[in-house]
Amino acid sequence: MAELGIPRNTIEVLQKYHFIFQKKYGQNFLVDPRVLDRIMDAAEISREDCVLEIGPGIGTMTQYLAERAGEVVAVEIDGNLIPILQDTLSGYENVRLIHQDILKMDVKRLAEERGKPLKVVANLPYYITTPIIMGLFEEDVPLQSITVMVQREVAERMQAGPGTKEYGALSLAVQYYAKPEIVANVPPNCFIPRPNVGSAVVRLRRYGTPPVQVTDERKLFAIIRAAFNQRRKTLANSLGNAAALGIPKEKIVPALEKMGLCAAIRGEALTLEQFAVFSNLLSEQDS
Ligand code: SAM
16 A cells, blocks of 8 residues: 555545545645654554544554554544545554544543553644543543644643743643643644644653642632633632632632732642642632
């Protein structure tokens, strides 16, 4: 089977099937063998692994994965790509192709049936990067790692720490579940068609247990969301204004002071650990 990572071969397949790109599905096909090799190295794929690939496109990365993994489960939403994939993946017996929307799939069951944590590897459709990644974490899918191509800006937000402009609710949510690491920056000319933004490959190594202990996970994430909803405000004002949180204003400042933080601090200055302690203090006061 032709190496689809070479632009000429991808174009040939697209022409053979008169394929029309669907913008709504975020279709930008990767055509750079060096980037594909870099992704394989970062994901550390071996024959022991069951890999979930989200959005195989015409099967370029799927072929790379199938050469290295024990099994590849590739989930594609676009029905027009299914006959193409059946062709490009015909020689690979360890690939299972599923025609479905990943957001509607029971990935947890897929992992449980395999009896081992999955590795997720993908060039993600950018319009649903966050729901896909947070869905995998929040539904507690058994995972070893997620190695994915995303918009560079999103990768930077995942990896950011306190006090930077990229730091926000996404950084904290991702870092609660996994250790993020940007492993490659990828320019638009590595794709057909070219996206309007730069891309990056980020590897998220799933923690066995979160790096901080919280008594009420939902409360922690509600506080984080409220803190960054009104980024320019102090943490006390942001939380005090978020009626749905149900935290009385008069409890917020004493909790901050107990932590040795100033009452006028903004959410963007707090580490994940500090958010966890703060959330635990407010939970104690509830009980
Ligand atoms: N993996 C291919 C590559 O690297 O060349 C294609 C990547 S392209 C950025 C994203 C792929 O995800 C497309 O094939 C698109 O049709 C598919 N896709 C978009 N939304 C999806 C969804 N909700 N569930 C499954 N696949 C989806």
